[in-house]
Amino acid sequence: MHRMKPYQRNALVLTCLLLLPALLSAVWIGAEYLSPKARSTESPPLTADVYRDGELIHTLPLSADEKPRTFTVNSGEGDYNEIWAGEGGIGVLSASCPDQLCVKQGIREDSLLPIVCLPNRLVIQIREESEVTPDIITY
Amino acid sequence: MGPMPVRKLTSLSLLAALSLAIYAAESAIPPLVPIPGIKLGLANIITLVVLKEYAPPEAFCVLSVRILLSGLLFGQAVSLLYSLAGGVLCLLSMSLACRLLDGHYLPLISILGAVFHNLGQILTALLLTAVPGVVAYLPFLILSGIVTGLFTGACARFTLRILRRLPSAPPSAPGEDGAGSARSGSEE
Known part of the structure; x- marks a missing residue:
């Protein structure tokens, strides 16, 4: 076997360095979404926290005895997000942002991914x- | 550093305009997945081409012109911040990788850039929203960066192959000949 050139060795190292976070990500996503908790139908009561600029502005219980409600969060200069919250879910109905990604994220019913605009x-x-203790803490 | 030769200035300006056009075309495509930060990043093809044909400072010029102009033309102040953080981290990582790899394995360089671009976006999101929960998007953005980076890297290779066939092709970097690029193409 002939000797590797330095750039080939570096390529190998970089590939390994990339494979590590890739594998971790895949395992993370798999564990989050395939865990029995994520699939269970009887979930504990949910609460939604709405943050604007990192500040907690609303805390909404999403239990069955709460009436579905719609409200608007204004973020200055005519920017807004119209939020719907009802039994077991919360989502953005309309927004002023150009990409509309927050609206496309739909009504969320689990605590896996936050809705972001x-x-x-x-x-x-x-x-x-x-739950008194969170199931995952991410930093 | 003396004044830039007219030929080089023109080439770089053309490439910057091209990347701006690609960026505009891409932002007209509706996002494929409802996850913020996931996009093809086609404008990075041009950054890669400039990085390979010239050097990191030239790539930085083209990138900053593209980001500033796209911010002025289509964006808001906030999206400018995201582009800047992602773009700078992306270029830094790609420059380092390009040096380590002697300019070979373009898709690998591109993947690294895409992953670091997404990392920069998450960091900006973390700073701007101040909600630690946004880090939950990181695994998705790492995986998407690998896929989109592979794609833009392959695109950049084809673009380079075509550019070098043109009679007015940009001068190759010293120590690199036409055969070098053909060889690197068959090596992977």
Whole structure:
């Protein structure tokens, strides 16, 4: 076997360095979405936290006895997000942002991924009310 | 550094205009997946081409012109911040990779750039929204960066192959001949 050139060795190292986070990501996503908890139908009561600019502005219980409600979060200069919250879910109905990604994220019913509207710096995070300790902490 | 030769200035300006056009065309395509930050990043093809044909400073010029102009033309102040953070991290990582790999394995360089671009976006999102929960998007953005980086890297290779066949092709970097690119193409 002939000797590797330095750039070939570097390529090997870089590939390995890339494979590591890729594998971790795949395992993470698999564990989050295929875990029995994510698939269980009887979920604990959910609460949604609405943040604007990192500030908690609304806390909404998403239980069955709450009436579905719609409200608007204004983020200045005519920017807004119209939010619907009802039994077991929350989502953005309409927004002023150009990409409309927050609207396309639909009504979320789990705490896996927060709804984000980057242009309006709005984040909606669902959490499980009954749990005292969070199931995952990410930094 | 002396004044830039007219030929080089013109080539770089053309490439910057081209990447701006590609960026505009891409932003007209509706997002494929409802996850913020996932996009093809086709404008990075031009950054890669400039990085390969010239050097990191030239690539930085073209990139910053593209980001500033696209921010002025279509974006908001916030999206400018995201592009800047992603773009700078992307170019830094690609420059380093390009040096380590002697300019070979273009898709690998591109994948690294895409992953670092997405990392920059997450960091900006983290800073702007101040909600740690947004990090939950990181695994998706790493995987999507690998896929889109592979795609733009392959596109950049084809673009280079075509550019070098043109009679007015940009001068190759010193120490690199036409056969070098053909060889690197068959090596992977």
